[in-house]
Amino acid sequence: MSSDKGDVTTTDSAEEPDEVQAATPVKGGGGGRKNVVATLFRFQSLFGLALVFIAGVIFSPNVNGELIFLGVNNLFDIVRSVSEIGILAVGMTLVILIGGIDLSVGSMLGFSSVVVAVLLVNENWGVGPAVVVVLILGLAFGALQGALVASFGIQAFIVTLAGMQVARGLARITSGGQGVQISYGNDDPSKAPEVFSLIGERTFNGVVPISTLIFAAVAALAIMALRVTSFSRHVYAIGGNEKAARLSGVPVMRVKIIVFAICGLCAALAGIVHAGYLNFGGPNDGTMFELKAIAAVVIGGTSLMGGRGTVLGTVAGALLVGMLENILGLNNIKSDWQSIIIGLVIVLAAGLQRIRPASVSS
Amino acid sequence: MDDDVSPLVEMTSISKSYGGVQACRDIDFTVRAGEVHALLGENGAGKSTLMKVLSGEVVDHQGEIFIEGARIRFNRPIDAQRAGIAMIHQELDLVPALSIAENIFLGKELKTRAGTVDKRRMIRQTGELLERTGVALDPRRLVEELRTGEQQLVTIAKALSLDARVLIMDEPTSALSSHEVEQLFEVISELRASGVGMVYISHRMEEIGRVADRATVLRNGSVVAEFDARELTAAQASEAMVGRPVQTLFHTSTAATGDEVLVVNDLHVHPKHPSPGRRDPNGITLSVRAGEIVGLAGLLGAGRTELLETLYGIGSPGSWSGEVSLRGKRIRPRGARRALRMGMAFVPEDRRIAGLALEHSVLANTVLSIVDRLAVAGAVPRGRERDAAQRSVEELGVKLGSINDPVGSLSGGNQQKVVLGRGMLTDPVLLLLDEPTRGVDVGAKAEIYRLLGEAAKRGVGVLFASSELAELVGVCDRVIVLRDGRSVRELNTSEVGEADLLAASMGEGMVVDALANGEANGGEVA
């Protein structure tokens, strides 16, 4: 949980003034440096993002004196490319905050993209009902996984490993193993309503991708919710010390189920965005996305042990990976090398977490 | 002492600060062979920090350490161990998933000639060590199954296994009842006779005069007094530590004429999965009136914790017989959340395992039980949350820099106050306290007793389990003695003293001894 900085509240019941002195952090000098270090660690992914941005500027190819990297289109390509992973990663952050993990989100994305495509194209559903049904499916799938984790005490890793297989299988069955192409036409019943194609478009003079706006909205909502709600206090408490949380009256089981449900919901939404962007429901799409989402969360500074981390960090983590891929791509570095470099970044981020001083609260 | 022999341990000008907090300030400290040197000080005075410097856990300190006159610098705990220094930690540092024997020989496993781990020898030696500390525990049992006091004995056995020349004991008795404490004191005298130098830290003042030869008092990280500690009374020790006389005994007026808040009638729990270490209620009868503080006494394993857990709805799953009523309504709480709603609050015995998220702020930990109630439409108003935490922290006199500090950075006693504060904030009608003053300094204990007294005055019923007899006699109106999960006696503290309590806790055989000393009285509960 974030704290307002510079707000040093001094509390001391002792009467002797010298005791007050000992208990109060010394201001200035050492205290100041400590604050800088604390801030650096707390927002490590934002600083990382800034560094990568600077690297992007430095290494950007130059056409007619213009840096391609800084071109408006290129920058929005980056935020577009991270939209689906970003949405997944927001849900993943919650799960990881309670000390869990969700490996099913990539398959769930594929399944959702297939279901929405089938409903729109083959079943002639309207966009509203189709989207709602897919979101509910995601929510229910997540809640089921959460219930297995919470009530039977099966490890989240195992439950969601199974869920990953199940969702992938469902995606293939639903689609008959073939991708479902979405074509648009409001009057043709075998085509999807045209509004759905909006997801793939860009607004504000064709600059800002709609899918990015969806991601931004999800992230903003999550950031707000994790700041202010009592639910978020429960989430952090469970990750911090589950037993203590339970004894303090936190409804541990309910919170876990809700968290997994939200993660499933995010996966379904990401699947819808994916289908809308590609105009395609792909049963094999989203493979490995769960790992990319986890990577974004880890780079964003959230502890895999739970109890510590922020959605803002995750957003920065997702952007950092997207930006890095973009820079490497602009410089014609092959994707093999891209994945090696991203692997190193993950290790670096995790390493920074290890040396993070204990006094830096999340 | 002859001055030409250099002391076993000499620490000079030790300073250490954590961020802005100066934990140790220019401290000189010595330990001589064959003496017990008590280290006194309030919570957060720097006792543990100083000892962690000596045991090689805190290495970024100023000042120097000499062992038998030779200057030495530790870079890791193992360096200190090699120099013959062992430490019993205040916070139990065992691996829960390993057995007792595996914990004791962790990192120094005995090998057979074939090079495999020699389990049999480890188990036998562990048995012998445990015997010295006075408990008959099966060395193969997992540490996570043990109660806190038993874990403490294992920690002691682990330190003894090192055959150290210098033994640091940081609150070794905080979870022990008198019987085990006596046993430990015997071990200490043996070690003293064999020339081991010891440091003894405790917040149980009556122990100091009994066990220590010399005492040093720390206040805010500095040495403020050093004196001969033999025959020191509890009151003298407290006064030396706090700097003024402390009233440690608070007899809350027995104006407890309120209604019965809690009635337990012949409660038996038949656990679904019986486990050897647990002593579930097996015939408990007691009552707590509004405004009354009722103590729970008993030896280690008498079933105090299990009783409190059962009442709070977190005991062993299984069937019940007998009845429990809260404010006249028969209840069977299932789960902490419901118990809290009914108006109970529980302070668990081990704050690090069951009480606190150590990495989280004091604020987050303090308000955790009431965030639901504070929330308006699901959102917790920052100001109200902060005010509640601030109020709690001030009322209990928690010593900290800011409520945003991680609670793990507070001293042990102050951590305990945070847990207590969380329970108090829920505004309970019944407070269930399991060793609420464990590791809390005398001044703060007095504060806590005062707070309990005030809560009682407001009509809260308090059920107070403690292994410190002085505290039970001083604070409670009545004390229920448990043995083997049964309530065997009820003593009125205005009529009886610690000796009677001890006798009643020990049971028949021991009562005879106590009677011989002409001390036991008090009526048997029907």
Ligand SMILES: Nc1ncnc2c1ncn2[C@@H]1O[C@H](COP(=O)(O)OP(=O)(O)OP(=O)(O)O)[C@@H](O)[C@H]1O
């Ligand atoms: N790891 C840490 N990080 C930050 N501050 C710390 C840390 N450990 C101790 N402190 C601070 O150093 C001071 C001394 O703490 P220490 O644990 O040595 O006290 P103590 O005398 O052992 O108290 P207690 O009787 O409660 O165990 C306290 O103000 C405490 O908050």
Ligand SMILES: [Mg+2]
């Ligand atoms: Mg200490």
